[in-house]
Amino acid sequence: MNxxxxxxALWKIVVVGLLAGAGLPALFAVGLRALSPARGAESGTTRGGQGPDGGGRAASAGSPGLALAVLCFAVVLAAIGWGIYSIVSHS
Structure with a gap:
């Protein structure tokens, strides 16, 4: 060994870098995907551009999708807060 x-320390840096550098944006993307409407609702628009609910929009995500999105966004915000706290507390 050198x-x-x-x-x-090198392995710790690599693991934290991968989790924060790729994991948090991926988790944010999962949250955005959970908020998007179901695929069948997107193709249900009529000729006049009206959505399946009669309004100008397609049907929104259900409550399981909303709960997953809130959980994903909460984890991302907690990681950002923890990162800011660690930087400020060690200065």
């Missing part, structure tokens, strides 16, 4: 490279 005394210049601390492999334990």
């Amino acid at each position: 005394s210049w490279i601390n492999l334990t």
Whole structure:
């Protein structure tokens, strides 16, 4: 082993970097996808551009999708808050 490279610290940095760098944006994307309407509702528009509910929009996501989206966004916001707290508390 080389005394210049601390492999334990290196692995910690790589894992946290992957989780924060790819995991949080992926979780945000899952939250956005959970908010989007079902695929069948999107294709149900009529000739006049009216959605299946009679209004100008397609049907919205159901409550399981909304709950998943809120959970995903809460985790992302908590990670952002934790990151800001760690930066401020160590300065």
